[in-house]
Amino acid sequence: MVRPTDELAAHSIVSFLESQGTKSTLRFITCGSVDDGKSTLIGRLLFESKAIFDDQLASIEADSRQYGTQGEKIDLALLVDGLQAEREQGITIDVAYRFFATNKRRFMVADTPGHEQYTRNMATGASTADVAVILIDARKGVLTQTRRHSRIVSMMGIRDIVLAINKMDLIGFNQTEFDKIVADFRAFVSDFEFSTVTAIPLSGLDGDNVLHRSARMPWYDGPSLMDFLDTVQVSDDAVGRPFRLPIQWVNRPNLDFRGFCGRIASGRVQPGDVITVLPSGAQSRVKSVLSGFSDAEAAVAGDSVTLTLDDEVDISRGDVIVANAYRPEVADQFEARLLWMNEHPMAPGRQYFLKLGTREVSATITEIKYREDVNTGARLAAKTLDLNAIATVNLSTSAPLVFDTYRDDKGLGCFILIDKLTCKTVGAGMIQFALRRARNIHWQELEISKELRAELKYQIPKCIWFTGLSGSGKSTIANLLEKRLYAQGKHTYLLDGDNIRHGLNRDLGFIEADRVENIRRVAEVAKLMVDAGLIVLVSFISPYRNERQMARELFGPDEFVEVFVDTPIEECEKRDVKGLYAKARTGQLKNFTGIDSPYEAPAKPEIHLKTIGCSVNECVEDIAHKLGVEPLSSPLVMYR
Amino acid sequence: MHMNSLEAEAIEIIREAFSMARNPVMMYSIGKDSSVMLHLARKAFYPAPPPFPLLHIDTGWKFQAMYAHRARMVEEAQVKLITYTNPDGAAQNVGPFSHGSNYHTDIMKTQALKQALDFHKFDVVFGGARRDEEESRAKERIFSFRSEGHRWDPKAQRPELWNLYNTHMRANETIRVFPISNWTELDIWQYIYKEDIPIVPLYLADLRPVVRRGGQWIMIDDNRFPFQPGEQVENRKVRFRTLGCWPLTAAVESEADTLEAVIAETFNARSSERQGRLIDSDTPGSMEKKKQEGYF
Known part of the structure; x- marks a missing residue:
């Protein structure tokens, strides 16, 4: 390994800069269990590659006395564990990116945390x-976290693996132990589709087999870690695959210029190429390839470019320009492998934002096919996914996506899921294939429309959605409102939470995933009824803002009326008509909204009913007024 | 290869953040990293000029040569410049000599930045921080979220996979976007050289009036330097490795008066570039603390 300065002395500055700029970059990660010595190993690589400046070293020396775990020696791990909490606890919390170079390559290393959380x-x-680089503590062998990380590494499509058996100094550089761990690991990863697994015995602390072959392990005849990293050929064939350009932005500075900006995900492009725009299917020819301030003869995967086309084609952000001859698939239902990354469990049926390439749509997980056991890979049944779970799922999206399978092309094969309320990134997915049902089932156009059905009934169909705590008065109010509408000749139907749970939803419980499905089904039923021309009243606790939003999105702009029946929990509990609060308080009833399950009040309901000091009749009149229902000429009397 | 992919990645990040932003802005400190950032922004949107303004937090203590360079670049790039100075700090005449470096930096930089972002309601803020600068930066995401009050919570960063940047924000959240996260100091110099990017002449060695204080050379840029007994102005050939407020930015003695020589010298040097800055070496983790409190 050389310092930049050694090369600098040997060359003129101009040739030095040229040689630096044309080096290739290798990105690698170090992973493995806690205390396997990942940070120390990287610290050693940085130290030996002279990527550490004197003042940084001096500050690490001072810190070593305060936080170090190596007694009088410099604790090289402190070069990477940069957060205060990490130093205080002596662990790695977040991934740290570090940079160093040899005279062959530039390296970007991501030191990743070992703790499961x-x-x-x-x-x-x-x-x-x-x-x-998967590290293993030679004294401990293959651990659960080694298996978890190997599984994620495989899932992410990394094909070249270094198995770094660290702390060999602590087992007396014993070859038999080394061979045993390697055999264990190879057996475990036999079906992981790794192209190469290179096992290296080393000591990050002392530097054995890190830069140079160690004299203390003469039985080992493979490369040192650095030799391996310097020479490994990564089979990155992004340039060799068909052309894909996800559009980030359309540049229209004036009437004469319309450029389509993005970073080429795969393949190459040059003026004259015939291209197709997806999902629209429009075709054109590439007029110019703008790279920075000038036109380029061609551009390849990894380049950020601006294309102009021969024809006026309608293209916007999220579209993909592709090679005409080799097109990706377009579908709205997929099977994918998913890593769940949030403390809040994944709920099938809930809507998340899905981002793939530059396209963002709404998506729901329609089915968890199975969760994978981290240790064995065994397929387990699951209703929800907890933090760090890996599963194979079916997804359905609100609009068709242009994609390749992750195996074929990482660029358009991966996606993230974003929680609509917290805005956190909660899932990472890799598409395996499109579900055939999406491709083959087409929407049947019906000739009698919602409008025609509604006209026959002399009414405007609506969904009036009551939400509120148990005992807040939803059903009582909805019931009276329905009578009121009926009396005026309106065609209505009341969907009541308790009643639906006796039939359509009797297979569902009260955990979050089931609550989400509960709402999804009733919202779909309400949609069908509105389509039939009815005024539908839905009386469900519907505690999550997310699902109420999902329900809202099923309907037209003025069709959905959210009524927040706002009764304080103390009052609901005092009424406790069904004795449920008492049971919940004593723990007999689990997952009870307002007690041990959250209620997310609507931020902007169409109608906000504060029921305290307000009679049921007044509440109903309030709603009727706001709905524009004509006032009653005489008190409400029901005729049979 | 290497340089091309860093540039392409930075341009992708800039376009992606811009596409999703309501009210974006690019921090502009006039230094070499800012110069690279502005150049990248120009490339990302060419032939259109950068579609967002630059924001310069002016402490009132920048080098004269920096103000001159700023005027030149704004003209050349056809970009809008917003400058902001903390009005309370200015009214109280806060400065590094009278109030100390920590107080000055807090009031005139950190607080001023927060005020400026709040005042203009910027939601996406481009910054030129790099992961190789300092340990806590090495941990930061490219799209880095700030909660209300611009606080950074290093333990609750969003996972950031592939090139799929999550640009969603909740009310009162903002994003700092760092397009050159993966660049090193060498990359910056190399890019400036390759692209012929204009930089402030203070980066090149020249004879300049300096005073020795606390073991470092401080350049006398105007008449506000409070001389202590025994302190004398000397003319020395010096240059700057970073640029900030002149009283807080030490010069180094150097013969490197061409860009090539500066680069050669930089990579023979054995101390990191932030050493010339007097603010981040007080206590371990001091940069992380400043960042949690809203320092860029």
Whole structure:
């Protein structure tokens, strides 16, 4: 390994800069269990490659006395564990990116955390890595976290693996132990589709087999870690695959220029190429390829470009320009492998934002096919996914996506899921294939429309959605409102939470995933009824803002009326008509809204009913007024 | 290869953040990293000029040469410039000599930045921070979220996979976007050289009036330097490795008066570039603390 300065002395500055700029970059991660010595190993690589400046070293020396775990020696791990909490606890929490170079390559290393709770940070590092260095403590062998990380590394499509058996100094550089761990690991990863697994015995602390072959392990005849990283050929064939350009932005500075900006995900492009725009299917020919301030003869995967086309084609952000001859698939239902990355469990049926390429749509997980056991890979049944779970799922999206399978092309094969309320990134997915049902089932156009059905009934169909705590008065109010509408000749139907749970939804419980499905089904039923021309009253606790939003999005702009029946929990509990609060308080009833399950009040309901000091009749009149129902000429009397 | 992919990645990040932003802005400190950032922004949107303004937090203590360079670049790039100075700090005449470096930096930089972002309601703020600068930066995401009050919570960063940046924000959240996160100091110099990007002449060595204080050379840029007994102005050939407020930015003695020589010298040097800055070496983790409180 050389310092830049050694090369600098040997060359003129101009040739030095040229040689630096044309080096290739290798991105790799280090991963493995806690205390396997990942940070120390990287610290050693940085130290030996002279990537550490004197003042940084001096500050690490001072810090070593305060936080170090190596007695009088410099604790090289402190070069990477940069957060205060990490130093205080002596662990790695988040992925750290570090840079160093040899005279062959530039390296960007992501040091990833070993603790299970920070697995999402490990996945962050793995998603952009070419090579993974999986560390194992020679004294401990293959651990659960080694298996978890190997599984994620494989899932992320990293094909070249270094198995770094660390702390060999602590087992007396014993070859038999080394061979045993390697055999264990190879057996475990036999079906992981790794192209190469290179096992290296080393000591990050002392530097054995890190830069140079160690004299203390004469039985080992493979490369040192650095030799391996310097020479490994990564089979990155992004340039060789068909052309894909996800459009980020359309540049229209004046009437004469219309450029389509993006970073080429795969393949190459040059003026004259015939292209197709997806999902629209429009075709054109490439007029010019703008790279920075000038036209380029061609551009390849990894380049950020601006294309102009021969024809006026309608293209916007989220579309993909592709090679005419080799098109990706377009579908709205998929099977994918998913890593769940949030403390809040994944709920099938809930809507998330899905981002793939530059396209963002709404998506729901329609089915968890199975969760994978981290240790064995066994397929387990699951109703929800907890933090760090890996599963194979079916997804359905609100609009068709242009994609390749992750195996064929990482660029358009991966996606993230974003929670609509917290805006956190909660899932990372890799598409396996499109579901055939989406491709083959087409929407049947019906000739009698919602409008025609409604006209026959002399009414405007609506969905009036009552939400509120148990005992807040939803059903009582909805019931009276329905009578009121009926009396005026309106065609209505009341969907009541308790009643629906006796039939359509009797298979559902009260955990979050079931609550989400509960709302999804009733919202779909309400939609059909509105389509039939009815005024539908829905009386469901519907505690989550997310699902009420999902319901709202099923309807037209003025069709959905959210009524927040706002009764304080103390009052609901005092009424406790069904004795449920008492049971919940004593723990007999689990997952009860307002007690041990959250209620997310609507931010902007169409109608906000504060029921305290307001009679049921007044509440109903209030709603009727706001709905524009004509006032009654005489008190409400029901005729049979 | 290497340089091309860093540039392409930075342009992708700038376009992606811009596409989703309501009210974006690019921090502009006039230094070499800012110069690279502005150049990248020009490339990302060419032939249109950068579609967002630059924001310069002016402490009132920048080098004269920096103000001159700023005027030149704004003209050349056809970009809108917003400058902001903390009005309370200005009214109280806060400065590094009278109030100390920590107080000055807090009031005139950190607080001023927060005020400026709040005042203009910027939601996406481009910054030129790099992961190789300092340990806590090495941990930061490219799209880095700030909660209300611009606080950074290093333990609750969003996972950031592939090139799929999550640009969603809740009310009162903002995003700092760092397009050159993966660049090193060498990359910056190399890019400036390759692209012939204009930089402030203070980066090149020249004879300049300096005073020795606290073991470092401080350049006398105007008449506000409070001389202590025994302190004398000397003319020395010096240059700057970073640029900030002149009283807080030490010069180094150097013969490197061409860009090539500066680069050669930079990579023979054995101390990191932030050493010339007097603010981040007080206590371990001091940069992380400043960042949690809203320092860029």
